[in-house]
Amino acid sequence: MIIKPRVRGSLALNCHPMGCKKIVEDQIKIAKDSKQYKGPKKVLILGASSGYGLATRISLAFGGSKSDTIGVSFEKEGTEKKVGSAGWYNNIWFKEAAEKEGLIAKNFIGDAFSHEMRKEVLEYIKDEFGGKIDLLVYSVASGVRQDPDTGIVHRSCIKPINEEFGGYTLNIQKEEIEYMSVESATEEEIANTVKVMGGEDWSHWVKTLVDEDVCNEGFKSVAYSYIGGDITRAVYRDGTIGQAKEHLEQTAVELNTLVSEKLGGEVYTSVNRAITTKASAFIPCFSIYASVLFKVMAEQGKEEPCMEHTHRLLADMIYGDSPNFDAQGRMRPDSWELTDEIQEKSVNIYNDITEENFKELCDFKLYKKYFMNLNGFEADGVDYDSDVDLEWLSTLRP
């Protein structure tokens, strides 16, 4: 089967399994060629199949630590007739590369929010993973969560609070920008978003792991957060998702008390930079902001894609000697994004953007490349005119 990209608006409808392989290999090469660091030996990553979670897993396995990893993700299986999701194949290719180097790379595909998944992972850690872990990374991004105790399904939304918000968003398919306005969220929508993307599930995981005595002394847990600047403030940090991130950050403070007392370890959030991912493509105006940011940061010699950013976070900060904590105890690798100079330049460009000039003013080409790369397209050196053998691919397991 020849696979060509299918995109609707800013939603990718398919992926290229062999392109995904090349992207994973490229990211592994970046980790190997970057500064090597001594990190944890046994790691659990929730949300491990794409974006920040995958970059974290690659950096830990191939960036010097040689970590054994367990990855949990929610992905669509590829069959001999149907292409699966990009994360499905990313899991397969990561595992193949890690096992070649003698590392354990166990994948669990399913709902990280469920008690069943926690139980399965726990049993695996106890029975087959050496009994204890050193690090839990929480990188789940989801629009929906079923509360494992009540069974109620909560849906998150990305809306401003107490105000309306309007701004341009990229339409990748049409290569156009579209003006979107979003109304203020209701109290219920805010509560649901906190329920999905706040710290409750992370807390369940950390408490269960500590209670079940599967964490080594000095155990760490890190969850990813975002703040951003003025352009996205109303719809992101001051909006529903910002409330969820504040809950996540507050949860870190509580969990840190528990983990430092019991294990001499630490728990915190890391506020990462804006990147193109499956999740962030849906945030109104985020894609325009990101493509302005790519241009401004490149001009300053500071453009840092997801893999490089995550590797710096781990090698220099979490396991390095230059941690950059703010007054609230959050790790701040996003400081490069948030300098006054970068933000002022970004705002000036953003304010001048029109439907006619956006391709000149922001780096649309780079945004689109990152977007296509997420699904294995536009990867360097991949022949997109050759047949993809779905039957063979369906015999490979993540």
Ligand SMILES: NC(=O)c1ccc[n+]([C@@H]2O[C@H](COP(=O)([O-])OP(=O)(O)OC[C@H]3O[C@@H](n4cnc5c(N)ncnc54)[C@H](O)[C@@H]3O)[C@@H](O)[C@H]2O)c1
């Ligand atoms: N993208 C950005 O610009 C950005 C910036 C800063 C922080 N972050 C944060 O980083 C974290 C990861 O986001 P991302 O952008 O890398 O997202 P992503 O869409 O690339 O990855 C999300 C991951 O979550 C997994 N997942 C979703 N629902 C799941 C479920 N029910 N059970 C198990 N796994 C599930 C997916 O399989 C995938 O592995 C989020 O907390 C996000 O807010 C993102």
